[in-house]
Amino acid sequence: MTSKFIELKWKKFSRAPQFGAKLAIKILIGFLIVYFSLAAVFLSGVSFIILQKEFPDQSPLSIINDYLLYYFIFGFIFRYFFQTLPSTEIQQLLITPISKKRIVINTLLKSTFSIYNASPIFYFLTFAIVFIVRGEGNILGVLSWWLGIQMITLILNNMIFLINKNNSIFKMIIIIAILLFSLQKLEYYNFFSFFGSALDKIYYNPIWLIAIILIFTTTYFLLFKFLIKQCYLDKALSKGKEKIIGQNLSFLNRFGTLGVLIKNDIRLIIRNVRPRQVVLMSFLFLFYGIIFFTPDIYKEMETLLVFAALFITGGFMMTFGSYVPSWDSEYYSLLMVQNLSYRKYLESKLILMIIATFIALVLATPYLYYGLKIYSLVIAGAFFNMGLGGYITLFSGVLNKSPLKLNVKAKAFENTQAFSLTQFLFILPKLGLPILIYWLCQLVFSEQTGILLLGLSGVLGIILHSTIISQIEKVYKKHKYKTVEAYNTNN
Amino acid sequence: MIKIEHLTKIYSGKTVLNIPNLEIEQGSCFGLVGNNGAGKTTLFSLLLDLVEPTSGEILNQGIKVYKDESWKAKTSAFIDSTFIIGYLTPEEYFEFIAELRGVAKEELNDWLENFSSFFKDEVLNQKKYIRDLSKGNQKKVGITASFIGSPELVVLDEPFSNLDPSSQIILKKLIENFYKNQNTTFLISSHDLSHVTEVCNRIVLLEKGVVIKDIETNKATLKELEGYFTI
Numbered sequence: 001m002t003s004k005f006i007e008l009k010w011k012k013f014s015r016a017p018q019f020g021a022k023l024a025i026k027i028l029i030g031f032l033i034v035y036f037s038l039a040a041v042f043l044s045g046v047s048f049i050i051l052q053k054e055f056p057d058q059s060p061l062s063i064i065n066d067y068l069l070y071y072f073i074f075g076f077i078f079r080y081f082f083q084t085l086p087s088t089e090i091q092q093l094l095i096t097p098i099s100k101k102r103i104v105i106n107t108l109l110k111s112t113f114s115i116y117n118a119s120p121i122f123y124f125l126t127f128a129i130v131f132i133v134r135g136e137g138n139i140l141g142v143l144s145w146w147l148g149i150q151m152i153t154l155i156l157n158n159m160i161f162l163i164n165k166n167n168s169i170f171k172m173i174i175i176i177a178i179l180l181f182s183l184q185k186l187e188y189y190n191f192f193s194f195f196g197s198a199l200d201k202i203y204y205n206p207i208w209l210i211a212i213i214l215i216f217t218t219t220y221f222l223l224f225k226f227l228i229k230q231c232y233l234d235k236a237l238s239k240g241k242e243k244i245i246g247q248n249l250s251f252l253n254r255f256g257t258l259g260v261l262i263k264n265d266i267r268l269i270i271r272n273v274r275p276r277q278v279v280l281m282s283f284l285f286l287f288y289g290i291i292f293f294t295p296d297i298y299k300e301m302e303t304l305l306v307f308a309a310l311f312i313t314g315g316f317m318m319t320f321g322s323y324v325p326s327w328d329s330e331y332y333s334l335l336m337v338q339n340l341s342y343r344k345y346l347e348s349k350l351i352l353m354i355i356a357t358f359i360a361l362v363l364a365t366p367y368l369y370y371g372l373k374i375y376s377l378v379i380a381g382a383f384f385n386m387g388l389g390g391y392i393t394l395f396s397g398v399l400n401k402s403p404l405k406l407n408v409k410a411k412a413f414e415n416t417q418a419f420s421l422t423q424f425l426f427i428l429p430k431l432g433l434p435i436l437i438y439w440l441c442q443l444v445f446s447e448q449t450g451i452l453l454l455g456l457s458g459v460l461g462i463i464l465h466s467t468i469i470s471q472i473e474k475v476y477k478k479h480k481y482k483t484v485e486a487y488n489t490n491n
Numbered sequence: 492m493i494k495i496e497h498l499t500k501i502y503s504g505k506t507v508l509n510i511p512n513l514e515i516e517q518g519s520c521f522g523l524v525g526n527n528g529a530g531k532t533t534l535f536s537l538l539l540d541l542v543e544p545t546s547g548e549i550l551n552q553g554i555k556v557y558k559d560e561s562w563k564a565k566t567s568a569f570i571d572s573t574f575i576i577g578y579l580t581p582e583e584y585f586e587f588i589a590e591l592r593g594v595a596k597e598e599l600n601d602w603l604e605n606f607s608s609f610f611k612d613e614v615l616n617q618k619k620y621i622r623d624l625s626k627g628n629q630k631k632v633g634i635t636a637s638f639i640g641s642p643e644l645v646v647l648d649e650p651f652s653n654l655d656p657s658s659q660i661i662l663k664k665l666i667e668n669f670y671k672n673q674n675t676t677f678l679i680s681s682h683d684l685s686h687v688t689e690v691c692n693r694i695v696l697l698e699k700g701v702v703i704k705d706i707e708t709n710k711a712t713l714k715e716l717e718g719y720f721t722i
Contacts, residue, residue, distance in 0.1 A: 244580060244618050253590065260590040264576070271578040271620070334574040337539050339564045339591050339640075406578065407622065481543040488573060 285315025309381035316356035387458025522691030577622030592640030
């Protein structure tokens with residue numbers, strides 16, 4: 001029976017439209033996964049040695065244990081946003097003569113072997129092996145320690161499905177995590193090291209592993225029971241009642257057609273799973289600067305600082321922007337027939353990106369902490385993003401010919417729908433051009449001139465708006481029929 | 492109103508539409524019938540400039556549809572689910588279309604009262620996104636939106652399918668009302684011969700992309716069409 005499921009899975013993959021492109025992407029992703037796993041293996045070995053050197057009087061294992069809870073919490077949050085129950089596949093099998101028990105077990109099995117549960121194998125197993133090879137401590141202890149981590153990972157896996165779509169439970173867990181974190185910061189009660197020492201116990205006394213296995217079996221059993229009961233169209237497989245949000249946006253009507261379109265885009269973002277996910281990701285770009293501005297080694301590598309400055313304010317443009325116009329793929333024909341010119345449509349997307357960049361710039365004010373020079377670089381980067389980056393993004397968007405399902409969560413490592421390889425080429429002008437402008441100017445003149453000219457290049461884009469947007473409109477019109485056709489073919 | 496000249500559409504060597512000459516007059520209700528694959532939707536898509544013709548031209552009030560976008564101000568359509576924005580409520584969707592067509596909100600709300608029997612308390616004030624409505628109600632939303640802003644030409648692909656019997660009858664009345672009182676031109680394709688003969692004053696039968704019959708509707712039309720489709 002399991003082979004039949006695998007066969008179905010293979011057919012679903014091999015018979016999908018654009019199979020070739022998808023295969024190429026899968027191979028690429030395969031390489032990436034191999035790369036990251038090797039990196040994890042390498043890092044794990046290195047971290048063991050470093051920990052041992054830096055803290056010779058502590059066991060590397062117990063140091064790692066102290067931080068493991070953070071890892072699990074972040075993993076949990078990540079899973080909550082990305083991991084989904086394959087409910088459509090369950091739905092298709094429901095009326096076949098396969099028993100519900102079998103379907104549920106199969107779903108559980110599939111989720112067990114997902115990429116989300118693989119990190120313990122790559123990272124912690126290597127860690128355990130290095131531990132054993134170096135002849136530290138007992139083998140049984142280390143292996144049970146690793147098995148314990150693997151089990152906790154699987155418990156998290158089951159919990160994600162158990163709280164399936166339930167926001168309030170998720171919020172509660174987050175609040176508890178924050179509470180524990182603040183208690184630790186206030187040095188009142190350190191749950192994190194308590195958790196760590198609990199893991200230490202497994203190492204010293206593998207009997208404790210049984211406790212974790214018991215918890216795992218319980219969650220597995222609960223999940224099984226839960227899923228069996230939920231195998232109805234009006235239970236877990238239903239979408240549930242949605243709350244209406246973002247109704248009061250009519251103030252935007254003042255801005256004419258552009259306002260109407262932007263109002264629609266705001267609703268698109270807040271009411272659909274996929275864009276919400278992408279915009280949340282773009283928020284993380286704001287913190288890029290911390291990585292590059294804090295360590296002293298980067299202070300000398302100025303081009304790298306430009307790169308970071310561009311990322312800080314360009315998050316929305318680089319994430320949400322790269323999928324324009326695929327966001328509207330579900331109803332593209334409607335827009336094409338409406339009393340609406342292509343130019344207005346494109347301008348509305350541009351303005352949306354400019355507004356988002358501006359908001360990011362305001363939020364980036366704390367970067368003043370790193371000094372005026374860094375902050376002026378952030379401002380110049382924002383000007384470039386607003387003035388030129390937006391056009392480049394729109395221009396590359398004409399290649400976006402894969403339809404996008406708005407209200408379906410993207411899977412991690414499958415964020416590649418509606419993203420073509422040719423688009424990678426557009427990253428070159430988006431990041432390369434500003435870095436080139438800056439680099440040349442500071443070479444010929446000075447750093448200040450470099451920053452100034454980088455900002456001015458954005459102003460130039462705004463001055464030439466009418467000419468540039470006409471060119472982009474022309475290209476979009478040329479591709480219109482192909483785009484409509486591609487969006488209308490169901491993915 | 493509509494003038495089609497030497498229009499062909501060829502998909503990988505196969506001619507799916509070939510109409511040397513066809514004119515549709517202002518204020519008429521034009522019905523398009525034919526089995527699956529006859530080219531009905533292709534013709535509508537060409538008319539709405541969603542598909543590029545292989546050769547020939549379509550003029551909408553003298554405007555070449557693929558050269559100039561100005562016909563969009565007077566034309567509206569409902570072809571399929573790609574004409575619906577799922578994450579809006581029906582009210583917001585109507586407002587969106589009305590805003591693009593320059594209809595004020597108050598005017599829209601008054602006008603929507605004409606549709607209360609069509610909606611049957613299942614569409615307005617439901618606090619639901621369109622994507623959570625039933626297929627039939629989604630269709631009602633799409634069709635209604637295509638009537639907003641007194642367009643001169645309304646293109647409807649299969650408007651009667653997926654609707655319950657009473658809604659089909661109400662829709663027939665609505666269409667008749669619009670084209671008699673406001674001189675709106677309707678282009679309707681349908682598999683339902685009795686509905687289409689009842690509503691339309693002219694019917695064209697397509698087969699494999701070619702016009703087989705072009706009839707002014709009369710009492711004998713339904714029989715004639717049924718005769719054609721009976722194998």
